[in-house]
Amino acid sequence: MKKFTIPLVILLICSLLVIGCTTKTTTPATSTSGTASPTSVKTKDKILIGMSRSLSGPLAQIGDSAFRPIYETLIPEWNAGGGIYVAEYGKKLPIELKIYDDKSDTGTMVKNLEKLILDDKVDFIFPPVGTAMIFAAAPIANKYNKLLLTAEGGATQLKDALPGMPYVFINLSFSDWYEVPVLGQLLQSKGAKTAYVIYIEDLHGIEYSGVAGRELPKYGVEILKAKSVPPDIKDLSTILKDAQASGADAFLAFAYPDQVMLATKQAMELGYNPKAFLGGPGVNFGFYHTTFKDAVNGVLGWTVASPKQSPELKAMFDKLYAGKPEELQDYWGHPCYYAAMEVFKQAVEKAGTLDNTKIRDVIATSHFQTVLGDVYYTGQLLDKESHPGEVGQWQNGVYEVVGGKKPTAEFIYPKPAWPK
């Protein structure tokens, strides 16, 4: 037994250190320590928001660069102004965040959420990272009547389940919620007739390739081949050569940044130059451009907004990105998450209460003025008319909106050849 004692003690200490490091509570500067029940009217001095986030594990890669910069920007900003005004209490209440690390594990996320709701008695929950996590979190939000405005992730399958989950509101745009149909229109407008599709073999990839198979033919674009790729694929050269041999006008990679970056790098190396090259998610991130620089001129990806579309959007992008490395930029997710946070604040103020059910009704039935402009929800989805853009294209170092409601530049087709 003795031989196991020391390793077990070390393991225990390490576990405690990890838990200690990854359980983070952000206390507002203006809050005072509460001594009574958080539901007591007289002593309510803060809004407690709980989150189970993937601060470690594979999903940390997405979470750290997606929703995290948004809440880390907006919550301190709101608290600096005193917090959110809640009429029920007749004053502004600052926000305290309570964050647990779920280590990218769905089971841990579920336990964390229940602990936040039952033990920590948070007033609200903020979303976990990714589509699969949303699937698991939505029933919990429903069970405890907690509002869940989602951030990273969203899927057509979830859309079908939404009527049974009235507390869940999806904010990120996705496949048939304008993206792929807009891509179809763009390709049709330039005379593209064929496409070669690769897709990641998970919920995301299957959804996008399925929607592409259904939507693109409506715009005269035939899919010559659709190949699934595993998440840990190391070499795409044989697939890219097959795509090249197919002579397809467009190469569409419905995959994650790992595969999109690999496809881009190997397409450049092989000199594979389709007339349109789309990769997403991946192309919409600043790190895509910092890695390949202007060699990616003409590459397409998904987007929602550009700083060129309105002074409000410019102000938001400046606030989020000024003085920070370009690789942290995200033109697809960040505007959606930012708008969702604004919706949350305005809905609480409009409802004048912290009652999740009343706030949920306000969100379901109201219009909100956000950084995206006038936004509202249709069937609990941020309406597609709320997105100023759908398809983006790198043009001389700028990620322009080329497809959607408010394009900022003309769609370049065919894409310029990769530089030698």
Place this chain on the structure above:
Amino acid sequence: MLVTILDVLLAGLLLGGIYALIAMGLSLQYGVARVFNVAHGEFIMIGAMVTWTFYTIVGINPLLSAVISGPVIFVIGFFLYHTLFRYLRTKSITHAAFESNSMLAAFGLLFIIQNIALIIPRWGSEIRGYTYLASPVNIGGAIFAANRLVTLLVAVVIGLAFYLFLMRTRMGKAIRAAAQDAITARLMGININLVLALCFGLGALMAGLAGVLISMCYPIHATMGLEYTIIAIIVIVLGGLGNIPGSFLGGFILGLVGSVVTYFEPGLALVAYYLIFMLLLILRPAGIIGK
């Protein structure tokens, strides 16, 4: 058709070179030093991220950066064995107890290294990459990037050099003796602590060098390690536990299998790897060239 066959086979060999290098490192650590180092991939990650940092921020050539990062990673591996794993070995009553204790410690090491990498400024969790020697090279109609050919060349040179080191030098003989029977080797006058620490350090060095090569060809990130560790485990089972030439050969076989399966159905490449893994464990647990 011939070009397609050449394409698929060459792609397999190019990928196999990296697999071989990774697996040789783990084979040394597990086969000789008896540490089932599940943190092996983290040394690959360190090699890759350091190379990326040197190339994109300081402008140092990736192959030159291997000369700097390689010895540093070797020293880290050497001292890790000399401190942590040596302590565990002396405190463990049996070999089996040491293997399980060291595997637990390696798990801890995995999380510690990975989390340190995540908080290093500029490394973070985003995917990184750079373009180096990306010009296409035509081999009999099959086109590949120059960087991947360099990768294969370097992997083969390192593999052969290490094989010669094992077969032709006194230290190589000591390593082989330690791999066969550490206690008897010690009785024959071999400084077993030094040999085992050297093996662990060399294993880390090979992982680091593989990381350098991977960074030249593929996107990299701070949490990339584990997927390469899994590949290394499959390869060392394929080649035979502790069999260095077997691991080298196994790397190429796995690369070829992956490439052929990917050509027909990319989604089944990983399935093929695990199928090989399971079949070998059932039918030939000593590996393809094991005794």
